[in-house]
Amino acid sequence: MVEAGAATAREGAAVRRRHIVYVQGYDPRGLAQYYRMFRTELRKYAALNGVAASAGRPVVDDAKAMASWTIETAGDGWQTTTRYDFLRWEELIKRDLERPMARTVAVATTCFLRLVFNGVIARFARAHWRFAIFASYPYIMLTLEAALALLAGWLGFAGLAHVGAPRPLAVLGAAALFVAVLALLLERLEKTTYVLYLMADWIFTFEFARGRRPDWDARIDQFARAIVDAVAASDADEFVVVGHSSGSFLGLEVLARAFEIDPALGRRGPRLAFLTLGGNLPIVGFHRQAKPFRARLARLATEPSLTWIDFQSRKDVMNFYPFDPVAGHGLSLDAPRCNPKIVGVRFRDVIAPEHYAAFRRDFFRVHFQFVMANERKAAYDYFDMMCGPGPIAAAASAQPAQLVRWI
Template structure:
């Protein structure tokens, strides 16, 4: 199938930057994509209103022998995220530490480590940094307390003054270093995930229900060749929630016309699914594993500490559906093959930069290409099953493109069951 019309529904993760900064990044990365690929693309301005937490823009693209129009919906959460980040520092720290202790007690951290030790290290990183900063403040506080006692102050007064000094120092240090460490942001993310899994965030539940109903309406009235729900980072489990609720509203969702796809990028579904309380979420995964009208492609990378690799989001959660399993199709993304060699050493040092590469432009042609997925003529389903042919259509000469299209037409497209390292 040659795609001429595509509808992308982008589910961002727990990111307070929101529409303005995301659109700016999207436009910048699109320009890089066109420079690398030779594709001509024109992106429209986002359209949104205060009553609707969805922004929409269009991308018109043209290659050597194809052209596409993509409608891009950006689902907005920033109004729900910003109040979380305005909590007092002490409240964030106490809540995050308490949650981490519960994760240890329940054995969830151990499960994370067995599934992907890098993610276990990442989720423990804020606690480690908190201890380091607290020890530094404690050392200063002890020196301050000794100075007070040498000055002749009673022990009780010096201890109280030292305690107040410690709290003030730690809060100031956390705030001062936040732009480098992201400790408070990551703690807020942990708190949100925990609350969301325990159904203590009715504001998010209401927004997800709104988006699910919008998805049903969109599929019923769309003239697109394919509709792709893209969930990046924690947007992966939010995308699963939205799609699952849409299927509950309309079990025939993927049978109305456009093929409905779920694309998860840098996903961290176990952060919800491994919690003992998440029975409903695991049932959603079980349903998607066997749903014939929905194709699910999951892209993951060993280099990204914020996703799980190698990991099957169905079997990895202990879900056994036997031979009926058809989702997800796992695509391994090797960032070394995407980033220019001269930039790779600096690239690999920044975990947020690595994590966002899933939705940024390539520096080298590769079978994985987010903007070809958004703008190109090959369907996501074909791209997942036949990456070499998809790359040939993007980068080859006329003969190579014709042969690649012939291969796609000759091969029945069927998302194969994932083996954990496709």
């Protein structure tokens, strides 16, 4: 963690008021579970660093599809008040997850095959081979479960044939058994494998990249307008948009559309920053049809009033590491590049040594460490960036020199 005095000395006056806009990824858990996690992790942050910290109850605004709470933190010689806005997508995600199982499997498999034949999966592999494996994981699991179901179907066919059933009846019985066993495996193993959830996620990104999600576009436009209004009315020292996981490309869309509404957004009022944590911009940007997204990425890359820091970790198979969002997308910029600053995160420095072996084997746990409290003081500390007195820009300069780079 960056000590308060050091961060202040590097970047100027301590932050007394901060406004955070948190953009979650494609996660149906939503507000209730995120708030509980935030409050639990805030207590861990306070205990580790010997500071006082408290979070107020969330205030829900259904009309704006967001909830907000206030965090008060104080240490030796400093006090910071943070407003934390949580943008809500969960009802859109739950609607996707309510699709019939057969439709999810059929549509997701079609999407994956198109990504293979269009060369997108190959581009994933060139950018980060471990992400390509992760992208293929639900289909590998589906193949294994289908193989078990096929074995059950074959045994059923053999059993029916053995008792003298007509061949057409045996074939129909085997097919019915195959479908039933596959559905049972998918349903019963979902809490362990997450196959159906990940397939729904891939359907969403496939459709979003091609501009086929008007419901999400409408929500993004609504949030963009809310950010413009909030920045104009803010008395904060800095205004920070945070995108975790697929919230990285959703946050980019929200912020870039806010700049389309108000091109001078970051040139008055609070300092404006954008953090992408464990991001996966290529899952949208690598689609040929995602030209509007790439144009917005280029817009933020050349915006001098914005501080964009992209945090990546080699241990996280769900983000791209090492990856330069500008060069990696082959963007040609029409102005000098300002963003993003790419920062590597060593989770070995964050997690206690006795917990690290188990930690690194839990891929979802690793992915969410970006937005959880540290077990050890380290250069990367999410809650210090959200609630501490140091300006966000200090987060990049605080990292070990060998991990801060333009790639």
